Amino acid sequence: MAITLSTIAPTPTTRAYLSPANNFPGSCTTSSYNLTLSPTATVYKTVLASSSHARRSVSAAVSSSTGTADSSIGIGEETGSLLERVEVFDLNGNSILISDLWKDRKAVVAFARHFGCVLCRKRADMLAAKKDRMDASGVALVLIGPGSGDQARAFSEQTGFKGEVYADPSYASYKALSFVSGVTTTFTPLAALKIIEAYMEGYRQDWGLSFEKDTRTRGGWQQGGIIVAGPGISNISYIHKDKEAGDDPNVEEILKACCS
Template sequence: MVLRTLHLASLSNLFPKKLVAMENGSWKISKWIVAGGSIKEGRWIVYDKTGIESSVTDEEDVANLLDTVKVVGLNGVEIPISDLWKDRKAVIAFARHFGCVFCRKRADYLASKKEVLDASGVALVLIGPGSVDQAKTFYEQTKFKGEVYADPSHSSYEAFRFVSGFTKTFTPKAGLKIIQLYMEGYRQDWKLSFEKDTVTRGGWQQGGIIVAGPGKTNISYIHKDKEAGDDPDIEEILKACCS
């Protein structure tokens, strides 16, 4: 069987649970189930419920799946997350939550290179789990130079399989970073941190950074935070987006 090649091996971290069904002699993804997918030598492989390799999707299938993940802009309009990069290249940061002190540092750290991004035609976007009101407060407080979106359902975090958990949040390294950030003048917004949209998830969510586009399935860089405050080297991001 000839396997179609997708753009990027990094897509192996997207949408691990899918059902494939035979339609007109070819396999198509139809809905979520306990099955799996992975990349083998740049090819997107899907598995049936028994774990047997069945076929591969094409780029249209992956694009359709990305369209099911929605984020909400500060204007209250919901869009598929892939709209953020389908017609442009973008650096997209995923915050732990909108009150997080680490995320305020991440916003500044990326915004410090806004002129470089602009010169390369690269958009800067930050997504946070929570409500649009929380996103608006974050935007007003930080004066972030890029675009801000809320993910009330956390679906983008689940799609990219960003880690979550108490032990991923309170680590010795993260504790030292908090002290450093407070010495630099950064502060946690405890009011935002204890709002329902954050508390219901425990505030243990970690984020990451991707570089994507143009093209819905064109994801050229993925960094997943291993713990709170796990920012990659800025030059690594610039190399991925602007070289």
């Protein structure tokens, strides 16, 4: 079935969020982070047409946090086509098309930097803490990491993550979604501060996983993101692309996209 996508002129939507002080729980006492105001978010209308269905419009919400500007265009036809061919692997080593993870259901899908990353472990807990609300709305919680099945199993066992965990050893989903990568997106002042905060809260980097071949050969510079997708292979209703390590979106924004 042929699918074409065209983008109608964007309609800016101003959304401001006042983040509570407990966004930085525990021992973080930097008062300057108690109030955060996210930038304007923009909603784009994407029109989908297929050879067997009438044209319909779909709203694609975009993260209003500091994620990379590329996220403001949602996903295009090429991205959708690439995603449909991406295979990931479950903890038993079984392959599955990534689009099957949300073909018949709605899912929050988090893409980790790598399975040893301390900031990814904190993000996993942030999302898992909201799993009850996701469950109540029939929304699955999924985490995908670049690396091997062994790394994925180690992450799952170490963290006790409540959602589903999959490995993407080829980094194909990261390439399809154009997630950024590089030294300059990894070593930033804000990322360093967030690493210190994570350690103060008890999180730890797994250096063994971090220096395994699948991660080391790519330098560990890959960044991730979060999408809300499904039901439907091409239905991605929210996307956040990290512009740097630890660039977490507002969790209430994710819940609004998946559970409201």
